[in-house]
Amino acid sequence: MKNIFLILAILFISTTQSQEIDRDDLLGEWEFILDIKDVIKNSDELNRFEKLAARTFSGVIQKALDDTEILIDFKKNNTAAIVITRDEKTESKVVFNWEIDDNGYLILDETDEQNEIQLGDTAYWVFDDDKLVPYDLKSTINEGIILIKVK
Numbered sequence: 001m002k003n004i005f006l007i008l009a010i011l012f013i014s015t016t017q018s019q020e021i022d023r024d025d026l027l028g029e030w031e032f033i034l035d036i037k038d039v040i041k042n043s044d045e046l047n048r049f050e051k052l053a054a055r056t057f058s059g060v061i062q063k064a065l066d067d068t069e070i071l072i073d074f075k076k077n078n079t080a081a082i083v084i085t086r087d088e089k090t091e092s093k094v095v096f097n098w099e100i101d102d103n104g105y106l107i108l109d110e111t112d113e114q115n116e117i118q119l120g121d122t123a124y125w126v127f128d129d130d131k132l133v134p135y136d137l138k139s140t141i142n143e144g145i146i147l148i149k150v151k
Contacts, residue, residue: 038144
């Protein structure tokens with residue numbers, strides 16, 4: 001019985017530690033991937049009518065997103081530049097502050113000066129294998145959104 005408890009404890013600790021974000025692993029460019037249908041389906045911010053309306057236009061929205069590259073470049077000085085490129089032309093660049101909290105979670109901090117990009121219900125990010133996935137304040141994963149490292 002002690003061996004089973006010990007094995008479960010080791011598995012729990014290794015899983016918890018693997019989710020912590022290492023600063024060096026984070027630095028560099030990450031591509032923001034969004035599946036609009038999953039985001040709409042799992043949104044707590046939209047009522048039923050709004051979800052129906054959003055699903056109606058989700059194909060058009062997804063096509064526009066597929067033609068748009070969104071990169072987040074995490075820098076050593078704890079800033080992250082979000083660069084949006086459409087048709088090989090940079091349309092906007094927004095800077096956020098970032099930190100890794102005591103739990104090993106990545107926290108992106110919206111700045112008051114910018115209002116082009118809002119993080120919405122995303123409270124923190126956690127590594128899931130080689131991807132970063134967002135969670136809300138209730139520790140619920142925000143389905144349909146991930147970051148994948150490109151450089």
